[in-house]
Amino acid sequence: MAHNLLGLLKVKIVRGIDLVVRDVNSSDPYVVLKLESNKLKTRVVKSSVNPEWNEDLTLSVSDPTKPLMIHVYDKDTFSADDPMGDAEVDIEPFMESVKMKYEFVTEGAIIQKLTPSRKNCFAEESTIRWINGKLEQDMILRLRNVESGELELKLTWTDLSKCQSLE
Numbered sequence: 493m494a495h496n497l498l499g500l501l502k503v504k505i506v507r508g509i510d511l512v513v514r515d516v517n518s519s520d521p522y523v524v525l526k527l528e529s530n531k532l533k534t535r536v537v538k539s540s541v542n543p544e545w546n547e548d549l550t551l552s553v554s555d556p557t558k559p560l561m562i563h564v565y566d567k568d569t570f571s572a573d574d575p576m577g578d579a580e581v582d583i584e585p586f587m588e589s590v591k592m593k594y595e596f597v598t599e600g601a602i603i604q605k606l607t608p609s610r611k612n613c614f615a616e617e618s619t620i621r622w623i624n625g626k627l628e629q630d631m632i633l634r635l636r637n638v639e640s641g642e643l644e645l646k647l648t649w650t651d652l653s654k655c656q657s658l659e
Contacts, residue, residue: 498553499590499651501527501583503560505534505545506644509632513541514566514574521576523643526561527551527583536567550650556587562643564635577635579613579643586629589620590649597622608634615642626650 505523513519518539525532530551537543551560560583564576589603597603601622608614618631627649635641 496554498556498587499649500550501553501560501586502548502550502648502650504646504648505547505549506646507545508537508541508543508564509642509644511541511543511564511635511641512576512639514576515568519574519576520567521564522567524563524565525549525551526563527553528555528558553583553587556584559583562633562645564638564641564643575637577638577641579633579635581631581633581645581647582612583647586620586627586647586649589627590651594622599623603627606631 503525508521511519511521519541520536520538521540521543522536523534532549532551534545534547537545560581562579566574566576568574585604585606599622602619603622604620606614606618608616613633613636615632615634618629620627620629629647631645633643633645635643
């Protein structure tokens, strides 16, 4: 599998906004990311519907056509964890931006703007920018299959072909 690895997608789970209450008067939320065969999760934030994670999770990417799946759960001690919504991110626009050449791009330049539509989970416009020599995409996602809730994320790409080997 490693021979067709394109690179690493760092997903910063920034925060949750107005997540649903799944316990008596709050929730203990955590986020699960799935991409291809990768599955990672954040730590649990106790008693919060507006949790701050600021946690980086790094996923390997082999197939840019596969979506990034995001699930939010409420941690329960004595029963199954309760779902608190989910979202899906099409990483293809981000991956298309990765393929472009950036020799003459200025710091902070907007490479692409993605607007909310029925085909995506964006709560507001998302931009792909050139920051510190890397592509970054900030996004706020509206969670599906739930009464309320949004998730703030940041994607950053690491191109393995530009990494130096450790010899």
